[in-house]
Amino acid sequence: MAQVELRGVTKAYGAAAAVQDVHLEAQDGEFLTILGPSGCGKTTTLRIIAGLLDPDAGEVLIDGRPVHHLPAHRRETAMVFQSYALFPHMTVAENVAFGLRMRRVPAEEQRLRVDEALRMVELSGLGDRYPRALSGGQQQRVAVARAVVTRPKVLLFDEPLSNLDAKLRERLRLELRTLQQRLRVTTIYVTHDQAEALVLSDRIVVMNRGRVVEVGAPQEVYRRPRARITAEFLGVANLIEATVAGTEGNRYIAQTAVGRLEVVCTDRLARGDAVTLSFRPEDIRVGPGQVNCLSGAVQQAAYLGSITDYVIRVSDVLLRVQEPGAPAHRVGETVSLVLPEGPAVIRER
Amino acid sequence: MIQAPSAVLSPLDRSRRAARRRREQWVNLLLLLPGVGFLALFLVVPLAQVFLRSVGLAAVGQAARFTWDYYRQFWTEAQYRDGFFFSLWLGVASTVISLAAALVFSALMQVRFPGRLLVSVLYKVPLVVPSLVAAFLILSLIAPGGILARLVFHWGWNWPKFVYDRWGWGVILVLVWHNVPFMMVIISAVMAGIPRDILDAASNLGASPWAVFRHVTVPLSLSGISAAALLVFIQVFGAFAVPSLLESAYPLALPVIMQTEMMDRANWALASALGSVLTLASAVILFLYYRLVQGRGGIVR
Amino acid sequence: MTRTRAFPSRAFPWLLTGLFFGLALIGLIVPLIVGALWSLVNPRAGWFPPNLVPPSLSLANWRAMFSVPEIGDAAVASFTIAPIVTVLCAVLALPTGYALGRRPVPFRRAIEFLVLAPIIMPGIVIATGLGSMFIRVGLEHTMLGVILVQTVVVLPFMIRIVTATFEAVPQDLIDAATNLGAGSFSVAWRVLIPLVVPGLFAGGVFTFIGSMEEFVLTFIVGSPYIRTLPVLLFAYLGGRSQIFTYAAVVTFVLLIPTILLLFLAERALKQEYLAAGLGKM
Numbered sequence: 001m002a003q004v005e006l007r008g009v010t011k012a013y014g015a016a017a018a019v020q021d022v023h024l025e026a027q028d029g030e031f032l033t034i035l036g037p038s039g040c041g042k043t044t045t046l047r048i049i050a051g052l053l054d055p056d057a058g059e060v061l062i063d064g065r066p067v068h069h070l071p072a073h074r075r076e077t078a079m080v081f082q083s084y085a086l087f088p089h090m091t092v093a094e095n096v097a098f099g100l101r102m103r104r105v106p107a108e109e110q111r112l113r114v115d116e117a118l119r120m121v122e123l124s125g126l127g128d129r130y131p132r133a134l135s136g137g138q139q140q141r142v143a144v145a146r147a148v149v150t151r152p153k154v155l156l157f158d159e160p161l162s163n164l165d166a167k168l169r170e171r172l173r174l175e176l177r178t179l180q181q182r183l184r185v186t187t188i189y190v191t192h193d194q195a196e197a198l199v200l201s202d203r204i205v206v207m208n209r210g211r212v213v214e215v216g217a218p219q220e221v222y223r224r225p226r227a228r229i230t231a232e233f234l235g236v237a238n239l240i241e242a243t244v245a246g247t248e249g250n251r252y253i254a255q256t257a258v259g260r261l262e263v264v265c266t267d268r269l270a271r272g273d274a275v276t277l278s279f280r281p282e283d284i285r286v287g288p289g290q291v292n293c294l295s296g297a298v299q300q301a302a303y304l305g306s307i308t309d310y311v312i313r314v315s316d317v318l319l320r321v322q323e324p325g326a327p328a329h330r331v332g333e334t335v336s337l338v339l340p341e342g343p344a345v346i347r348e349r
Numbered sequence: 350m351i352q353a354p355s356a357v358l359s360p361l362d363r364s365r366r367a368a369r370r371r372r373e374q375w376v377n378l379l380l381l382l383p384g385v386g387f388l389a390l391f392l393v394v395p396l397a398q399v400f401l402r403s404v405g406l407a408a409v410g411q412a413a414r415f416t417w418d419y420y421r422q423f424w425t426e427a428q429y430r431d432g433f434f435f436s437l438w439l440g441v442a443s444t445v446i447s448l449a450a451a452l453v454f455s456a457l458m459q460v461r462f463p464g465r466l467l468v469s470v471l472y473k474v475p476l477v478v479p480s481l482v483a484a485f486l487i488l489s490l491i492a493p494g495g496i497l498a499r500l501v502f503h504w505g506w507n508w509p510k511f512v513y514d515r516w517g518w519g520v521i522l523v524l525v526w527h528n529v530p531f532m533m534v535i536i537s538a539v540m541a542g543i544p545r546d547i548l549d550a551a552s553n554l555g556a557s558p559w560a561v562f563r564h565v566t567v568p569l570s571l572s573g574i575s576a577a578a579l580l581v582f583i584q585v586f587g588a589f590a591v592p593s594l595l596e597s598a599y600p601l602a603l604p605v606i607m608q609t610e611m612m613d614r615a616n617w618a619l620a621s622a623l624g625s626v627l628t629l630a631s632a633v634i635l636f637l638y639y640r641l642v643q644g645r646g647g648i649v650r
Numbered sequence: 651m652t653r654t655r656a657f658p659s660r661a662f663p664w665l666l667t668g669l670f671f672g673l674a675l676i677g678l679i680v681p682l683i684v685g686a687l688w689s690l691v692n693p694r695a696g697w698f699p700p701n702l703v704p705p706s707l708s709l710a711n712w713r714a715m716f717s718v719p720e721i722g723d724a725a726v727a728s729f730t731i732a733p734i735v736t737v738l739c740a741v742l743a744l745p746t747g748y749a750l751g752r753r754p755v756p757f758r759r760a761i762e763f764l765v766l767a768p769i770i771m772p773g774i775v776i777a778t779g780l781g782s783m784f785i786r787v788g789l790e791h792t793m794l795g796v797i798l799v800q801t802v803v804v805l806p807f808m809i810r811i812v813t814a815t816f817e818a819v820p821q822d823l824i825d826a827a828t829n830l831g832a833g834s835f836s837v838a839w840r841v842l843i844p845l846v847v848p849g850l851f852a853g854g855v856f857t858f859i860g861s862m863e864e865f866v867l868t869f870i871v872g873s874p875y876i877r878t879l880p881v882l883l884f885a886y887l888g889g890r891s892q893i894f895t896y897a898a899v900v901t902f903v904l905l906i907p908t909i910l911l912l913f914l915a916e917r918a919l920k921q922e923y924l925a926a927g928l929g930k931m
Contacts, residue, residue, distance in 0.1 A: 052549050072552040073560075085550035089568045098564075102555035150554065377755055384746030384809055388764055391802045395779025396771075402782070457670075462663035468670045474678060477912050479863035481883050482901045486681035488887065489688060489894060496684050499699045526677060587772020589866050594888045604774040608870065617782055624775040631772065 002063040002076075002153035002186055003028045004049065009058030011044055018044045020210040022058070026154075027202075029184040031177070035197040036207035037233065042190045045207070046156055049188065051075045062153055073102070078152035082159045084143040086131040092118070092142050093127030099150035117149035120179065137168050144176070148183060155180070157189040161196065169193075173200055194234045198222065206230045223280075224344050231278040231346060238279040238319050241349055244269050251341075258314045261292050265345045278344040281309070281322040286329065289338030297334050301327040312337060396628075402621035419622035431600040433626065439517055439602060440586035443524040444578050450525065451532035452574070455540055456562055458533070475530045480523065484594050487523045488512065512595045517602075519595040524585050532577040539573030540566055572642070579638045583631050603627055689898035697894075711895045715903070721896065724882040725903060731793065731878060732861040735800045739857045740850060742801070743808040748842070750809070751816025765810065768803045773866035776802065781870050791875040799867040804860040808853045815849025816842070855915035859908050879904050 006024040010017065019041040026032040034042040047053040049060055051072035060068040067075050078099065086095050093114050100110045118124050121141035131139055140160060147155060160176075161169045177200050180187050191197055197204050198218045206213045206221065206229065213227045225231040231239060242254035242261065252269050254261045254277065263277065296314035303326060310321045312335065321337065329335055401407035405416040423429045458469065475483065490497050491511040498508035512519030543566060551561045567574070592602035601609075603623055610620040691697045692708040715721045749755050750762075768776065780799050781790065789795035819842060827841045865880040873881050879900050886897040 047549075050549075050553055052552065071557075072549070073555050073557050077553065079550065079553045081546045081550055083544065083546045085544070085546035087547060087551070087565060098551070098556075099554035102557075102560060146550075146554070373753075374756075377749055377753060380745040380749035380753070381755065381761070382745075384742045384805065385761055385764065387742050388768070388802065388805065391780065391798060392768055392776065393764070395776065395783045398783060399775065399779040454670075457666055460663065460666060462666040462670075464667045464671065468674065471674045471678060472670075474909075477859070477908050478905065479865070479880060479908075481865055481880050481887070482904060485883065485887055485894075485897050485901055486685050489684045490681055494699050496680075496702070499702055502699065503702065583770055583772075587774060589772075589774045590884065594884070604772060607774055607778065611778060611781065612870065617778075620778050624772075624778045627772050628775050631770065635770070 004154055004186055004188065005059075005061040005064075006045070006049070007059045007061070009045065009048055009055045009060065011048060011053060011055045017210050019048070019055070022207075022210075022212055024205060024212065024215075026186050026188055029186055031180055031187045031189065031200055031202045032205060033189045033191060033197040033201040033203070034205045034207055035191060035194060035233070036213075037192060039209075040207040041210040042192075042207050043158055046079070046158055046188060046190050049154070050077050050079050050156055076150075076153040077156055078147035078150050078154075079156040079158060080140075080143045080147050080160045082162055084131075084139045084160075086139055086142055086146075088131055090130075091127060092123070092129050092131065092134070095131065095142055096127075096146045096149055099146065103150065113149050114145075117145040120148065120182075121145045121175075136164050137172060140164065140172065144179070148179070148185070152185065155183075155185045155187040157187065157191075159191050162191070162193070169196075176200065198234070206233065208233075225278060225346060228276055228346055228348060231276075231344060236281050236320050238281065238284070239346075240277045240279070240317065242275050242277050244271055244273040244275065246271060258294055258317050258319075261339060262341055263345065264342045267345060267347070269345070273347070274349050276346040276349060278346060279319075279339055281320040282307075283340045283343075284319065284321045285338045286310070286312075286321060286323055286335050287338060288336050291341060292339040294337045294339065295334060296337055298329050298331050301329060301331055303327055399621045399624050399628075402618050403625040404622075405618065408618060419619050420626070422619060423622050423626060428600070429603070429606060429623065432603040432606045432623075433630075435517065435600040436586055436588075436592075436603040436627075437630075439520055439524070439588070439592065440582045442517075442521050443528065443585045444582040446521065447525045447528040447532055447581055448574070448578050450529045451536055451577070452567070454529070455533050455536040456566065458537055459540060472530050472533060475527055476534070478527070480527050480588070480591050481594075483527050484523050484591050487519070487526060488595065491519065491522065513597045515597055515600075517592065517596050520592050520602075523591050523595060524588065528581045528585070532581060535573050535577040536570060539570045543569050575638065575642065579635070583634065586631060586634075587627055685898050685901055687898075688894045689902060691895050693895060711899050714896065715899060718896070720877065720882060721900065724877050724879045724900070727793075727876060728862055728878040728880075728904075731797055731800065732858050734797055735804060735861040736854050736857045738797065738801050739805050739808040740854060742805060743812045743853065744846075744850070746809050747812030747816050747846075748838075751813045752819070752842075765806045768806050773803060774870075777867045777870035780867065784871055790871060791873075793876055796868050796872040796876050796878070799871045800861050800864045803864065803867060804857050807860060808857050811849055811853035811856065812846065815846050815853075818849075819845050852915055855911050859911055862904060862908060 004024075004026040006022050009019060009022040009024075011019045022041070022045055024032075024034075024045070034045060036042050044053060048055050048068075051067070051070060051074075055068060058068075059066050062075070062077075087098065090098070096114045096117055097110050100113060105113070114127065115124070118127060121144055123138060123141050123145065126134070126138070131142065134142065140163075143160065157176075161172055164172065173196050189196075189200060201218055203215060203217055204221050205215045206227070208229045214221060214225065214230045216224075221230060222234050225234065225237075228239065231237040240256045240258060240261075242256040242263075244252050245255045245260070246253040247269070250264060250266065252263045252265055254263050254275070256277070261277070269275070294314045296312040296319065298310055299313050299318065300309075300311040302309040307322045307324050308327045310323065310327075310329065312319050312321055314337065319337070398407050403419055405418065406413045408414075423433075454472070458465065478486075489495050491508075492498065493508065493510065493512070495508075501508045511522065547569075548561055548565060551565045552558075556564060587604055588602070589604040589608060593605045593608070596602060596605070604627070607620045607623045607627075610616040610623065687704055687707075688697065689711050690707045690709065691704045691711065692706040693710050695704070695706045697704040715725065746765075750758070755761065777799075780802070784790040784795045784799075789798065823841055823845070824837055827837050832840065862878075863880060864878075865884065868876070868878050869881050869884065872878070877885075883897055883900045883904070886893045886900065
């Protein structure tokens with residue numbers, strides 16, 4: 001259990017900067033997720049924390065003490081790899097015991113802790129098997145057991161669920177969260193799957209092109225993104241560029257490509273400000289309304305079981321709208337849409 | 350071959366299929382005849398003759414009569430027995446030393462250091478140098494009148510006897526020089542094939558670079574390591590040229606004795622017996638190797 | 651394999667550099683220089699202890715290559731036998747490699763073992779068998795005998811390379827050709843053979859080098875009438891008369907073409923891999 005801090009961490013490969021001036025902080029016992037598209041630098045950041053990569057500049061601190069001069073095998077971090085990286089020539093029990101063996105834990109204690117770890121991941125009794133005899137989900141659990149048994153200060157996950165099928169992923173991510181809460185280990189989790197990020201994290205760090213874009217709790221980051229890339233990456237967003245035309249107290253009039261919209265915003269906006277409004281598909285209603293009512297034609301209606309995903313054209317803009325239940329509107333139909341008054345206001349174009 | 354699915358084959362179809370199969374077999378035979386036939390004629394037949402000759406049959410220049418005499422001669426006469434063990438010693442010593450050096454160097458080659466690319470080309474040069482040439486080059490270095498001896502003499506010291514000595518250190522040195530790069534090529538390839546994640550995981554779990562090497566890299570490279578060791582041993586065990594040049598007068602390596610018996614004394618039967626012993630010993634070692642590899646049960650994927 | 655690690659000591663990589671280059675110096679460069687010096691020793695002055703460097707240099711030994719018949723003969727023999735052996739191996743290996751690489755062949759394990767055997771067996775044993783056999787047939791001490799004997803130990807390499815090359819041809823290409831109307835012969839001639847040529851070339855280089863360097867069998871079957879360069883080298887290095895100067899010349903006549911050929915082969919192989927890779931796309 002420890003607090004992790006990155007200050008100004010930079011790493012470049014040749015001319016390309018993989019990670020640029022990254023500042024990051026994980027509180028003691030927190031589940032922090034680094035989220036971003038492929039190539040955004042999240043895995044590089046994780047490996048720098050683990051000591052598997054040396055940063056070109058910056059500091060890595062654990063519990064306030066700099067560790068970036070320590071080689072990988074002396075930092076007290078434990079990592080779960082995307083490929084699981086189980087030792088094929090060792091049994092499950094030997095795999096899990098490896099970290100304890102390196103720390104010269106006495107044999108009897110090793111056995112006890114290995115049993116305990118296997119029980120925690122529900123793999124008791126499989127200790128004598130070899131990794132190749134296990135399923136993907138089981139291998140993943142062995143990787144987790146191997147990491148937690150060492151009681152590390154920081155637990156690191158590098159997209160551990162990306163090699164599993166969707167159903168298994170859903171089930172295992174909840175188990176991971178439960179495990180982490182039980183152990184209360186500071187955890188840094190890297191993923192490109194935003195659903196995972198939202199479900200698991202205490203806070204999300206959004207990265208793009210090597211830089212930290214935004215940090216916040218899941219709800220904050222989803223409902224009130226402060227950067228365009230955050231809105232685009234987390235879920236589906238209808239991004240509409242707007243110019244502030246007028247104000248009435250904390251209500252603003254925004255001039256957009258789909259018409260005049262009334263927007264409520266706690267931020268101070270001035271006339272002429274160029275902003276982007278982000279509307280979530282589930283917040284747009286199909287039906288009559290008073291404020292922010294638009295008219296459009298249905299282009300597509302995709303039935304997804306519990307919801308229907310519409311693409312509706314308003315003027316020249318395509319809006320994604322989600323309504324619960326089966327499709328109620330056909331392609332080609334003209335419908336009335338109501339946009340909410342409180343979208344996320346992003347102060348950039 | 351696309352075959353029309355039919356529930357029942359008519360007799361005509363069946364005979365056509367059989368004819369096609371027979372034709373295929375003829376084609377196979379014709380294709381294999383040149384290469385396999387050549388080897389069968391020029392390898393199998395002579396080897397069979399060797400074995401026959403070693404027990405007194407298929408004799409050259411005398412009546413054929415089954416006997417174990419030549420094998421008995423091999424075992425009872427000191428020079429032949431000692432020759433066998435000397436060859437064995439050369440094999441073991443060369444293999445062990447080459448293996449140790451190759452392991453260390455292969456491991457070190459995984460580390461990034463300035464000039465590594467050049468070294469990775471340079472170390473392969475001895476591979477293309479025939480063992481005779483190697484013998485010459487090293488001989489000119491370490492022989493009693495060689496360069497190093499002269500250098501050392503300059504400073505007033507004596508140069509120890511490295512060649513023409515009882516234990517064959519000169520021979521071993523040349524063979525090691527020749528075989529370390531060979532082993533390195535095989536072992537490096539196997540080591541490079543280990544997924545980086547696994548090595549990182551070991552580091553991450555607290556293993557120092559040496560511990561990673563010992564607990565992960567070596568076990569996972571074992572297949573390549575053992576194959577390399579086997580090839581080198583068998584080759585050294587049966588080596589003729591280098592021992593012939595650099596060994597002392599006694600003991601002589603078995604292949605060298607064989608050659609003398611064959612060419613100088615026309616004692617074909619005895620040479621055949623010695624050759625059979627060599628071959629049998631190599632076969633036994635091969636067999637033991639396969640047993641060991643099977644015994645591991647394919648732990649190394 | 652690239653590894654970035656936090657080294658306890660920044661000097662460690664440089665230590666390795668020093669170690670390896672030191673070894674290369676002592677083990678490779680110095681012997682080669684000494685060997686070269688031996689080839690340049692003035693025969694009238696010689697190079698005896700305690701001289702560290704030959705007292706005078708001359709090209710006499712190299713000129714001896716032309717004047718001393720045995721060296722010239724050996725060179726001619728080596729450079730004649732090697733191409734013949736190579737062609738013979740190619741001819742023998744091509745159908746074998748095709749059969750092993752692309753057809754279901756009975757007794758596959760036995761055949762593969764047979765192909766492997768000459769590599770594993772000690773050359774002296776093969777020489778024992780072939781030597782007496784050739785005496786009976788009258789091939790002992792003949793060029794043909796040496797060619798046949800070298801082929802025995804060099805053919806397996808060619809077969810293995812050619813087989814691997816045939817195996818590596820994607821079945822898709824053959825199916826596409828058949829689908830477009832090519833019969834078996836056309837497929838073989840227009841699709842398979844062109845794709846196999848790079849492998850054949852690589853195999854040819856190795857076979858050539860193998861033949862140039864082959865010693866034991868050539869020695870037993872050929873000498874004293876047919877002597878290739880390695881056999882001559884052996885004579886200069888062992889026995890009663892050690893003639894280091896001639897040995898050095900023979901060494902370099904052997905080494906230089908060999909190393910050159912290997913560079914060529916490496917170039918050819920890379921291109922082949924490139925072609926195979928692009929072909930797979």
